[in-house]
Amino acid sequence: DADNVLHIGGIFPIAGEGGWQGGQACMPAVNLALDDVNHEKNLLPGFILKLHSNDSECEPGLGASVMYNLLYYKPHKLMLLAGCSTVCTTVAEAAKMWNLVVLCYGASSPALSDRNRFPTLFRTHPSATVHNPTRIKLLQKFGWSRVAILQQAEEVFISTVEDLEARCKEAGIEIVTRQSFLSEPTDAVRNLRRQDARIIVGLFYVVAARRVLCELYHQKLYGKSYVWFFIGWYEDNWFEVNLDKEGITCTKEQMRLAAEGHLTTEALMWNQNNDTTISGMTSEDFRQRLNKMLKEDGYDIDNNRYPEGYQEAPLAYDAVWSVALAFNKTMEKLSKQGKSLKNFTYTDKEIADEIYSAINSTQFLGVSGFVAFSSQGDRIALTQIEQVIDGKYVKLGYYDTQSDNLTWRNMERWIGGKVPQDRTIIRTVL
Numbered sequence: 308d309a310d311n312v313l314h315i316g317g318i319f320p321i322a323g324e325g326g327w328q329g330g331q332a333c334m335p336a337v338n339l340a341l342d343d344v345n346h347e348k349n350l351l352p353g354f355i356l357k358l359h360s361n362d363s364e365c366e367p368g369l370g371a372s373v374m375y376n377l378l379y380y381k382p383h384k385l386m387l388l389a390g391c392s393t394v395c396t397t398v399a400e401a402a403k404m405w406n407l408v409v410l411c412y413g414a415s416s417p418a419l420s421d422r423n424r425f426p427t428l429f430r431t432h433p434s435a436t437v438h439n440p441t442r443i444k445l446l447q448k449f450g451w452s453r454v455a456i457l458q459q460a461e462e463v464f465i466s467t468v469e470d471l472e473a474r475c476k477e478a479g480i481e482i483v484t485r486q487s488f489l490s491e492p493t494d495a496v497r498n499l500r501r502q503d504a505r506i507i508v509g510l511f512y513v514v515a516a517r518r519v520l521c522e523l524y525h526q527k528l529y530g531k532s533y534v535w536f537f538i539g540w541y542e543d544n545w546f547e548v549n550l551d552k553e554g555i556t557c558t559k560e561q562m563r564l565a566a567e568g569h570l571t572t573e574a575l576m577w578n579q580n581n582d583t584t585i586s587g588m589t590s591e592d593f594r595q596r597l598n599k600m601l602k603e604d605g606y607d608i609d610n611n612r613y614p615e616g617y618q619e620a621p622l623a624y625d626a627v628w629s630v631a632l633a634f635n636k637t638m639e640k641l642s643k644q645g646k647s648l649k650n651f652t653y654t655d656k657e658i659a660d661e662i663y664s665a666i667n668s669t670q671f672l673g674v675s676g677f678v679a680f681s682s683q684g685d686r687i688a689l690t691q692i693e694q695v696i697d698g699k700y701v702k703l704g705y706y707d708t709q710s711d712n713l714t715w716r717n718m719e720r721w722i723g724g725k726v727p728q729d730r731t732i733i734r735t736v737l
C-alpha cells in the first residue's frame with residue numbers, strides 16, 4: 308500500500324548528443340536492481356523501493372529542471388541517482404539544500420571529489436584520477452623517470468593531469484613537458500618531438516585520440532623508441548573506425564602501425580572473478596540478464612549493437628544496492644528512535660544525516676566489484692592495464708591502489724624486443 312513505499316529520484320542521460328548518453332544501459336540496469344532488492348527478503352522488510360525518473364540528456368540545465376520537478380511534486384524522495392559529470396555537479400551542489408544524498412553511477416570528473424562543494428555526494432563510478440596511481444606504478448616498474456603529458460583541454464583531463472603531476476613529483480618522476488590542445492594536436496605533438504619525449508601519457512576523448520594517433524604517424528613519434536599511455540575505455544577497435552567520417556588522413560594500416568604497443572589504463576567496472584555477489588549473481592549472470600533485457604528493449608546485442616553506458620551498467624546496478632543497504636541500516640536505527648524513513652521531509656537534517664552515515668559505511672561485493680566509498684564519497688576501484696599487441700588489446704594485469712598490489716601476467720611485448728628508454732642515452736667511449 309502507498310505508505311510503505313520508499314521513493315527515490317533518478318536522473319538519466321538518455322537522449323541528446325552532447326556528452327555521455329549512458330542512461331540508455333544504466334536505466335535498465337537500475338530497473339533490474341530495483342526488481343532484485345524488492346524481492347530480497349529481510350532487506351527492506353514491509354517496504355518497496357520506487358524510482359521516479361526523467362531524462363537529463365547529459366545537459367546540466369535539463370538535469371536541474373528534472374531535479375526541480377522531482378522535488379516539487381509529491382511524494383517526497385529520499386535521495387537522488389544521477390549520471391554524467393556535468394549533471395552530477397549541478398544536482399549534487401544543489402541537493403544539500405534539500406538534505407538529499409546524491410549517488411552518481413556515471414560521473415568521472417575529479418572536481419566532484421570535494422566535500423565542501425558536494426557534502427552529500429557519493430559515486431559508484433570512480434574518479435578519472437583512479438588511473439594515476441596505476442600510471443605511476445607502471446612508470447616505476449619499467450624504470451621510466453622522465454615522462455611527457457599530452458592532453459585535450461577539457462576540465463576532466465585538466466584536473467586529472469594536476470593530480471598526476473602531484474603524484475609524479477612525489478615519486479621523483481620528471482615531467483619534461485605538458486602539452487595541451489583543443490582539437491588540433493599538430494603543434495602539441497611537434498613540441499613533444501622537440502623535447503625528445505619518449506614516454507608519453509595521453510589524456511583525450513576518443514575522437515581526439517584518433518587525430519593524435521595519425522599525427523604521431525606523420526611525425527614518426529611511435530614505434531620501438533616510444534611508449535604511449537592511452538585511456539582504456541575507448542571501444543576496442545577505436546583506432547580503425549570513423550577515419551573517413553572524422554577526416555583522418557591516415558589509412559587503417561598507418562593507424563595500426565602508430566597504435567601498436569601502446570598501453571592503456573582503465574577502472575574495472577565489471578567484477579573480474581566468478582564470485583557470487585550480494586545479489587546472488589556473478590557479474591556474468593548479470594551480463595546475461597542485462598543482455599536479455601536490452602534485447603527486449605530492441606538492441607541488437609548479438610551483433611554488438613550495445614546501448615551507450617553498457618560498460619558502466621554494473622555501477623548503476625550496484626548504486627541501487629548501495630541505497631537499499633543504506634536504507635536498511637537507517638530504518639533499523641530510526642525505529643529505535645521511534646522514527647521512520649516515511650517521516651522524511653526535505654528539512655529533516657537528522658534523518659538526512661542518518662542516511663549519509665549509512666551510505667558512507669556501506670561496503671559489499673557487487674557486480675562492479677567490491678563497493679566502498681572514500682571520505683570524499685569516491686568509489687574505491689581496481690584498475691586494469693592492457694597493451695595493443697598485433698593490433699589487439701591484451702590484458703597485462705590489474706592494480707589495487709589500496710594495497711599497492713600489482714598483479715602482472717608478464718605478457719607485455721616491446722617492438723624493439725627490449726623496454727624502451729625514457730631518454731636518449733649518449734654513450735661516450737672513454
Ligand SMILES: CC1(C)CO[C@@H](CC(=O)O)CN1
Nearest residue numbers: 327391392413414415416540
Ligand atoms: C568511463 C566514462 C566514459 C567516463 O565518463 C563518464 C561520464 C562522465 O563523467 O560524464 C562515463 N564513464
